[in-house]
Amino acid sequence: MDGTVRDLLYLRGLRLSPSEGLPEIIGFRCLGMAEKIPDILGETGALVHIWHVSSEMLPVSAAEAERWLVDASSGRHWILSEREFEESAIDLLISSAQVELWQPDKLARWIGEAVLSGDLLTERPEQMSSESEEVGEIEPPQNSVVRTVLSSKIDLDEWLIQRGMDHVETTPILLQATIWAVKGSLISPGDEAEFGEWLVLEDPWARKLEIHDESEMMDNAPRLREITVSGSMWLSDTDLRTMLIGILEARRQKQAVQDSESPVRSTMLERWRFDSESAELTRLPAAIPAWIISRDGRDEILHSRNGRTYEFNSSEAP
Numbered sequence: 001m002d003g004t005v006r007d008l009l010y011l012r013g014l015r016l017s018p019s020e021g022l023p024e025i026i027g028f029r030c031l032g033m034a035e036k037i038p039d040i041l042g043e044t045g046a047l048v049h050i051w052h053v054s055s056e057m058l059p060v061s062a063a064e065a066e067r068w069l070v071d072a073s074s075g076r077h078w079i080l081s082e083r084e085f086e087e088s089a090i091d092l093l094i095s096s097a098q099v100e101l102w103q104p105d106k107l108a109r110w111i112g113e114a115v116l117s118g119d120l121l122t123e124r125p126e127q128m129s130s131e132s133e134e135v136g137e138i139e140p141p142q143n144s145v146v147r148t149v150l151s152s153k154i155d156l157d158e159w160l161i162q163r164g165m166d167h168v169e170t171t172p173i174l175l176q177a178t179i180w181a182v183k184g185s186l187i188s189p190g191d192e193a194e195f196g197e198w199l200v201l202e203d204p205w206a207r208k209l210e211i212h213d214e215s216e217m218m219d220n221a222p223r224l225r226e227i228t229v230s231g232s233m234w235l236s237d238t239d240l241r242t243m244l245i246g247i248l249e250a251r252r253q254k255q256a257v258q259d260s261e262s263p264v265r266s267t268m269l270e271r272w273r274f275d276s277e278s279a280e281l282t283r284l285p286a287a288i289p290a291w292i293i294s295r296d297g298r299d300e301i302l303h304s305r306n307g308r309t310y311e312f313n314s315s316e317a318p
Contacts, residue, residue: 019049025071027064028053028079048076048100055082055104065089069096076100080107105167109156147285148179149218150201152304156291159307169294174226174287175301178202179212180240184279186250186272194272198248202240203288204233206306209243226287227301227312241276248274 016032031050049072053060060083069092076098084103085093093099102110160166180200185193199212235243250272289304292312300309 016050019073022049022073023071025068027056027060027083028068028072048078049073051077051079053079053081053083059084059086060089061086062088062092065092069093072097078102082107105169109160109170147287149174149287149289150177150305151216151218152289154304154307156302156304159302165293165295170302171292171294172224173290173292173301174224175205175290175303176226176228177204177286177288178234179284179286181282181284182244182248182279183282184248185275186248187275188252188272189270193275196248199284200244200247201286202235203305204229204235205288205301205303205310206308207233209235209240209247211247227290237281240281241279244279245274245276 016034019030019033022030029052031052033047033049035047060081065085074097078100079093080102082104085101090101093101156170157166160168160170178201180202182198182200183195185195187193199214200209201212202209251269252272254268254270291302291304293300293302293309299312301312302309
């Protein structure tokens with residue numbers, strides 16, 4: 001985890017220098033010193049010691065916090081903790097030193113956002129053997145086309161704060177989707193054919209079909225657990241081709257013939273229909289960033305593009 005935190009600090013533009021002369025403090029690891037952190041402790045240009053607290057079962061006690069205060073040097077400190085702090089420990093730190101404390105929920109969101117933005121790559125957890133009828137976990141296909149991962153449209157912190165949920169546990173994941181490569185023809189009212197190619201996103205979670213914007217893709221796709229969907233959630237070939245008609249048809253301007261008795265030339269629109277029956281459809285693997293939100297003893301999936309939540313039974317998922 002130290003390496004992940006160091007990577008995030010680097011992505012934030014921080015360059016760490018070693019902190020000399022500090023004794024080893026049980027439970028607290030000094031990653032180094034940095035400067036120019038304008039959003040930490042409200043000042044710029046002052047050196048800040050950056051600490052990492054690894055995960056353990058029990059929260060950090062007031063006694064551990066007091067021991068850290070005795071051994072740590074004076075000055076400003078930023079603690080990134082995977083352990084919760086007891087309230088008495090928090091009060092002791094804040095009253096005795098210049099400390100910015102990030103507890104597990106805030107640290108996890110910071111990591112999750114970096115992963116879903118594609119800035120930070122994580123190792124994929126081993127696939128587990130159990131499977132659910134509705135959801136599952138898949139390995140990336142071997143010797144196949146590269147999967148497209150779409151970019152997120154919502155800010156997780158803002159979404160949680162607006163709903164009074166800024167302290168809930170979140171886990172970044174990917175949701176299975178499909179991009180259809182469509183080759184076909186638009187047919188004019190006069191039966192003139194015009195060949196075209198399109199990319200269409202099928203999002204089975206939102207039950208939506210839409211033109212895919214290639215600018216809305218991650219440059220560095222994260223390696224995360226991917227939640228799959230059952231076959232019943234995908235559109236059938238008949239339904240897919242029917243929906244493509246409405247999505248891909250076009251309205252074109254047509255210059256009407258000028259009336260010899262009038263100097264005015266009118267402009268009309270004509271419908272060019274999409275010939276779905278003869279179209280060639282190729283399925284391309286895709287994924288949508290999301291988070292599992294754990295609250296009140298249940299899990300929900302937060303869709304990163306529409307901001308909606310969907311039921312998720314974590315006890316049945318791999």
